[in-house]
Amino acid sequence: NAICLLALKCNCLFLLQVDRTEVIRSCVNPTYSKVFTLDFYFEEVQRLRFELYDINNSSHNGLKEADFLGSVECTLGQVSHLDITAEELTGNDDYIELSFSARKLDDKDFFSKSDPFLEIYRLNDDATLQLVYRTETVMNNLNPVWKTFKVSLNSLCSGDHERKLQCTVWDWDSNGKHDYIGEFEATFKEMRGAIDGRQVQWPCMNPKYKVKKKNYKNSGIVILNQCKVIKMHSFLDYIMGGCQIQFTVAIDFTASNGDPRNSCSLHYIHPYQPNEYLKALVAVGEICQDYDSDKMFPAFGFGAQIPPDYKVSHDFAVNFNEDNPECAGIQGVVEAYQACLPKLQLYGPTNIAPIIQKVANSASQEVHTKEAMQYFILLILTDGVITDMADTREAIVQASHLPMSVIIVGIGNADFSDMQMLDGDDGILRSPKGEPVLRDIVQFVPFRNFKHASPAALAKSVLAEVPNQVVDYYNSKGIKPKVPSEYQSSRQFGP
Template sequence: MARSRSGRRSRNSNPSPRGAPALFPGAGVSPGSSARARAEWAGGPLRLLGRWKGRGHPVVSPVIHLEEGRWRSGARGGSLWSGVGSQVHLQVGRTEVVRSSLHPVFSKVFTVDYYFEEVQRLRFEVYDTHGPSGFSCQEDDFLGGMECTLGQIVAQKKVTRPLLLKFGRNAGKSSITVIAEDISGNNGYVELSFRARKLDDKDLFSKSDPFLELYRVNDDQGLQLVYRTEVVKNNLNPVWEAFKVSLSSLCSCEETRPLKCLVWDYDSRGKHDFIGEFSTTFEEMQKAFEEGQAQWDCVNPKYKQKRRSYKNSGVVVLADLKFHRVYSFLDYIMGGCQIHFTVAIDFTASNGDPRNSCSLHYINPYQPNEYLKALVSVGEICQDYDSDKRFSALGFGARIPPKYEVSHDFAINFNPEDDECEGIQGVVEAYQNCLPRVQLYGPTNVAPIISKVARVAAAEESTGEASQYYILLILTDGVVTDMADTREAIVRASRLPMSIIIVGVGNADFTDMQVLDGDDGVLRSPRGEPVLRDIVQFVPFRELKNASPAALAKCVLAEVPKQVVEYYSHRGLPPRGLGVPAGEASPGCTP
């Protein structure tokens, strides 16, 4: 099962902007054919289907790598490994063995937590096994393996890679295909309205005072109260007020889970008189409502047992049913939403002469500087969600050739027509090549770059689709000098598909930068206009200086999934391929 995470969630918790996938090695392997493996992950369920052509008894072994390090596992039969840290590896599981098949399909399902802000490396290995299917593959013949990240599978939904032998040699023409499916369940809430007619009269001198209770039947057959309506006084044909309940509370996100409705005659002393009951499921309720037949006999089992002519103690009618879908971050990513990454680098003089080892821009061949650490940590995550792997790289605060005029918005590859670089490595190379060609100057103005990215995001907004979201990473060594303009630019950007991450490098006092991060209050423009959404995350690099790149990325990107969902929910835009806008009621059915 896949979960998306705005926080780490359990399998049955309400979905957050992140997810959990499950890995299903569901295919076999054989030279010259594609392998399928099914997988589900937390943050969003995934199914991985693998196929392999060859001889023997195949097992596919998915391996999950949560930070740095390598994974091992076995297949033609398969196993799943998980690891935290560069040397710690944990095998999570292994598929069943499919015997004597050149195109095996594995049914084993693995569940893995998915977190957008972490690089989660996976490795699938295929083995020809000769003995009982155990957890170890030491005695089996290695047929090939494939590595990828969980983010790549989430973003593409299907990843096909060749199987490689040791030392990177191709395993013939064998390949494996990994398919991802979100299994986190239906996110959202249900709006229900009940009425009844011709209920039994339980009172001597007046009519019944009915109320209705809705229960969920748990796995142990115990009843869990979901909702109790108000009491309608002195009425045998009550109309109860509509109520809302999460799908998780109603049926644990299982639409076929039994539900039970009980109708009572209210008694002020607490000795309520039982009128009747009926059983149904949310699936049945939806179907009946769509067909205009959403009514049930309210039956008292004792009366039914004693009287042959007994039919019911009234009829309960489902007057209205609306399902409000709440989409998750995984829904948008797996719907094809691309994350476009832009980095803006501070080239002001306060960084120090790049030729001096004390400079924040000093290029040490053995140790990346703080700018590079932050850039690579965040960029490595974002690149998995951008299909063309091209990233805009901008600079500000420097005098640039040929006239050496100060610019607060220039392409560090010096191509004003195309400021994009090939991959994160391309951005790193452009940054290193840029340093000797510019003169560090000032001031530290970032509003021009925010406005530039906002213009691109505004063009995307006009498409009316959840297809492109923009992340701007600003790396700076000091407090911005155009604070008023920056606040204005952020307020405007808060209405666009865009998030801003500011990383403060060096030892400057960044206290004044905290105002841009809305955690302590609502950011307002100089005119008093508030941000529509909190889109800024500020992180002083020194607080994470000794942490791993993974920890830095996790801290910096943790809010992005929530911001993505907030934007598209506010616009009422569903993930591509789903026709019901986010949060809009779908009468009687799940969108």
């Protein structure tokens, strides 16, 4: 008699039970119908633990007498790539396109016909009404056809297809004292009847006329000519459809960091305490690695003289293997970083345009690949203000056309004020020639703001915008996510 329990692992010592499945009787291959509902945050590591028990007593309400069969731990990010079925509870992000008209509305004017407009209100849980949309006014017309409009499903009905909507038709008046024509109630469930081009109609009723006039039928008919659902795909839709996050690291090895052999250096390897470069790398990398199936991460350095000829390079492989700069997991990046430090001569200047262009070249190849869906995240760890600002602006503007985001973490106590211009939060970044960035792809934060905070706080800050950046790119290209079954088929039968 098997039952599965899901717990959220808040820390190493504390488990918070989320929910448990129904009991499947006398079955060694149970399939549970219970759906576990969790809030999903890309920018956080959400650790889960699934526990399986055999319930011995049919009247048993707890787990004290149950036999523990086993457990498995993972992160919510990993679940999106497993055979466990995960579904995002959206619908609220979808948009609805509605096209209304009316016929034979009551005439409220003496010398002309009514000037009707339509208002749609959502009935809230507290019984208040919230205006959702007001159409334009159609002048001097008892058979108006209002312009098609879009409204989010969240705004329309909070995702509840049976939530009541109050729709009111008014005769516009220039003094603001609009004349009431009538109203009707509807639901989105009813409106969906017009999805296939069929009309849905409601009588527009005036309650006062209904009481006063014996032969009163209505004050006109309101017609929904079209209801179109515009699917707004989410970040999780793309991840579930096989989109892979390609995570690349770039580390600043300029001389301003200080001699790594000196304990004051930002690159000093303390035997017990990781430096700021390592803290930032691990904090961000641990999130991204769950969305990369092969867990192989390219790692580059810039601003150092490298062996064997000790020429300055701004995009060298940290493992010194230019043909294969990938490291196995975040720990592999850490080990390659620590191993390369004694072999380098820290130099300068601080140029980051070359590494942005290198990753952009990989991302541009993805644009021409039909089957694969990869999005590139470049994490740049730097201790100083960059010296090739013009080239960097140009590189970012060009990269904004590609499936790519750039995260810059400022290490140390330098003045990073000039770096803020790369982050599009405060304005539109432009290239030296004046070309605007197509979309905001840069997030910059100084590590010192999180020096006394948890690694999770840093990761949350720098990664919070990534899901929207991923969705914005694919939506701008008209690329829809594969459904999970298509993704699994391509993995099984593809090259």
